[in-house]
Amino acid sequence: MNHRDLSQCRVNTARLLIAPFIAADADDVYQAITPTLTRFMNFEPAESPEAFASVWEGWLPLIREGEEIIFIARLRDNKQFVGMGGVHGLQSQTPELGVWVKESLQNQGYGREIVHAITLWASERYHPQHFIYPVAEQNTPSRRIVEALGGVISGRRENIKYDCVVYHLPALTS
Template sequence: MNHSDLSQCRVNTDRLLIAPFTAADAGDVYQAITPTLTRFMNFEPEESLAAFASVWENWLPLIREGEEAIFVARMRDSKQFVGMGGVHGLRTPTPELGVWVKESLHGQGYGREITLAIAAWASARYHPQYFIYPVAEQNTPSRRIAESLGGIIKGRRENIKYDCVVYHLPAIAG
């Protein structure tokens, strides 16, 4: 495997199979991207699966080239789609973490589990100074994830849809 090619990476947990996004995941991902889910995200749901393809097709070379890690999480037992997590700017000293979980599974700790698994993997492989974790100021559950992982608010961003606080999360010691 090419060291930068992330397409074969796995960051599984006791409950979840977490693997890089592939074209086969597109339908499940698309179904879960709802207007209420995206109210605290800087994108809107695409109007069709075909329109969504123009988004995810851009992810594949970034994953192959090792620029970004974009993961899909599924239940270990049933393979049910749970959500997505990613690390952007992997080759920078301060990569950016992001996560979302399908609405029907909110409140069960999956967001933290996905974020922790990806942060531990990226910490061991890339040794960042820290992670950037931007979150909508009103998104209390996502803020709890950041704070539970040692995140501290270090800045703000204005977004078209919402105001953001920017956490710095420490790298995870191996």
């Protein structure tokens, strides 16, 4: 593994196993991406597993090259798929965070747990100035995640699907 290859990273928590996306995760991810889940996201569900493959196959070289990392979270006790968290622009001073939790497991604190774990990992490894966390203005649960971790609104972004606020989240230390 070269120093930038992130494919072996683990950021596990007490409840979750959090590891980089691999091809074997694709079906669980595909099954969880629903129209209601993506109402506050910049994308729509893929029309087929093959269409989704054209998306996730693009993630793997970015993870290997250390440009970004897409994590998969699973329950520690039974390995059930929970959701995804990502850090984009890892080499920048202001990497961008993203997270989603499958609908059946929302409102149980998993989103905050995923964001906290990956933010702590990226803070210790990359020492960013701060993180960017864009979120739909109407997405109160996601806004609560970033606010609970110390994020403050720094601006807005135009988005085709929704009005977006952008938070700055400070780097975290353990």
